[in-house]
Amino acid sequence: MGTELNAKPHYLILDGLRGVAAILVVFFHLFEAHSSGPLDQVINHGYLAVDFFFVLSGFVVGYAYDDRWNKMTIGAFFKRRLIRLQPMVVMGMFIGAVFFFFGSEAMFPGIGQVSVWQVMLLFVIGSTLLPVPTSMDIRGWGEMHPLNGPAWSLFFEYIANILYALVIRRFPKFLLTLLVIVAGGALIHYAVTSPNGCLAGGWKLDGPQLRVGFTRLMYPFFVGLLLSRTGFLIRTRYAFEKCSLLLLIVLAMPRLGGESQYWLNGLYEALCVIVVFPLIVVLGAGGKLSESLFSKGCDFMGKISYPLYIVHYPVIYLYWNWVTPRHLPWTSVWPSTILIAAFCIMMAYACLKLYDEPVRTWLRKKLKI
Numbered sequence: 001m002g003t004e005l006n007a008k009p010h011y012l013i014l015d016g017l018r019g020v021a022a023i024l025v026v027f028f029h030l031f032e033a034h035s036s037g038p039l040d041q042v043i044n045h046g047y048l049a050v051d052f053f054f055v056l057s058g059f060v061v062g063y064a065y066d067d068r069w070n071k072m073t074i075g076a077f078f079k080r081r082l083i084r085l086q087p088m089v090v091m092g093m094f095i096g097a098v099f100f101f102f103g104s105e106a107m108f109p110g111i112g113q114v115s116v117w118q119v120m121l122l123f124v125i126g127s128t129l130l131p132v133p134t135s136m137d138i139r140g141w142g143e144m145h146p147l148n149g150p151a152w153s154l155f156f157e158y159i160a161n162i163l164y165a166l167v168i169r170r171f172p173k174f175l176l177t178l179l180v181i182v183a184g185g186a187l188i189h190y191a192v193t194s195p196n197g198c199l200a201g202g203w204k205l206d207g208p209q210l211r212v213g214f215t216r217l218m219y220p221f222f223v224g225l226l227l228s229r230t231g232f233l234i235r236t237r238y239a240f241e242k243c244s245l246l247l248l249i250v251l252a253m254p255r256l257g258g259e260s261q262y263w264l265n266g267l268y269e270a271l272c273v274i275v276v277f278p279l280i281v282v283l284g285a286g287g288k289l290s291e292s293l294f295s296k297g298c299d300f301m302g303k304i305s306y307p308l309y310i311v312h313y314p315v316i317y318l319y320w321n322w323v324t325p326r327h328l329p330w331t332s333v334w335p336s337t338i339l340i341a342a343f344c345i346m347m348a349y350a351c352l353k354l355y356d357e358p359v360r361t362w363l364r365k366k367l368k369i
Contacts, residue, residue, distance in 0.1 A: 012299060013239055013284040014281065015301065016240055016294075017247060018056055019301020020248075021052050022305040022306075024043060024252075026316075026345075029046070033319055034323060034328070045198075045250065048199065048277075051220045052280070054156075058220065058223065058226075061225065065077060074165050085154060087359040090127045091310070096314040097119050097123040099315070103317055119147070126145050126147050126148065129155050132144055132146070144205040156202065157221075173226070176225065180219060183215075186219070190211070191266035191267065197264075197266045198266060198269055199216055199266070220277065234283050237290075240294060304349050304352055307348035308345060311344070
């Protein structure tokens with residue numbers, strides 16, 4: 001059964017694009033430490049990479065599992081998803097716990113009052129991906145996962161997988177299309193009426209932030225699922241290069257509308273999620289790689305994309321701790337910024353080879369998946 005379920009070929013271009021997006025997220029978070037706000041942020045819309053990841057996830061889950069439910073139980077599906085995602089969740093929390101006390105009170109004022117036992121407790125809770133309330137926040141940023149902020153998106157990824165396996169996999173195309181339309185309408189409404197004029201958010205365990213998280217999840221993930229079911233692909237030459245450039249342009253676009261027309265930026269972001277990201281996916285899935293070098297590159301970036309995304313942020317906390325109290329502009333420290341990004345990539349690769357792949361192999365054998 002395991003061999004049969006793994007028989008489908010990968011979309012290598014989509015793997016590569018996932019890696020491109022993950023690298024852009026790293027630079028977005030690094031540059032964020034130097035900005036005074038969204039108006040001067042470099043890679044201004046880098047947070048939309050999460051929404052792109054959701055589209056990719058929905059597409060890949062549908063492609064991998066939609067036609068296999070007659071030979072696979074719900075329990076087997078959940079085991080497969082846990083094996084794929086959970087080991088690196090634990091590693092991300094572990095790195096966050098190890099790095100936590102390297103922060104200073106200049107950036108995180110409450111860090112001196114945090115005990116080792118509190119960090120250990122949050123490591124255990126975080127390793128389950130259960131969110132914690134703001135009363136348990138030990139950093140001061142209000143994150144549902146204070147040791148590793150980006151884990152919030154994995155929390156919503158799991159919710160999408162649960163919804164898919166229990167309910168939505170049974171939806172016919174018409175009902176799934178209706179769900180996507182309603183979710184798209186909700187996304188547009190939030191984006192253009194948001195008090196910040198953007199889709200950023202979802203990492204805090206309170207009503208408004210949970211609304212942001214679910215709004216950002218429902219349309220992208222399930223439009224990806226719908227695309228996988230329709231089989232609609234666009235054939236084009238140099239698909240990886242074109243899609244990578246388009247992704248860079250979308251995420252690096254400066255803030256629109258200034259301080260007076262927040263709705264304009266929100267509309268731009270909604271259009272990116274609703275139109276551009278699905279377009280990139282169908283272009284990437286429909287393309288072919290002309291050179292083996294590109295194939296190897298896409299394979300490498302696809303493999304490190306998830307580890308990079310889930311382990312880089314503990315390093316970002318330390319970067320904030322270094323540059324923000326000193327008011328260092330990125331133009332004065334850009335060599336260090338590049339070196340730190342390279343360190344994050346090397347750390348992700350080490351985690352992949354020394355931990356993630358061996359653990360997943362052991363779990364598959366142990367659970368006979």
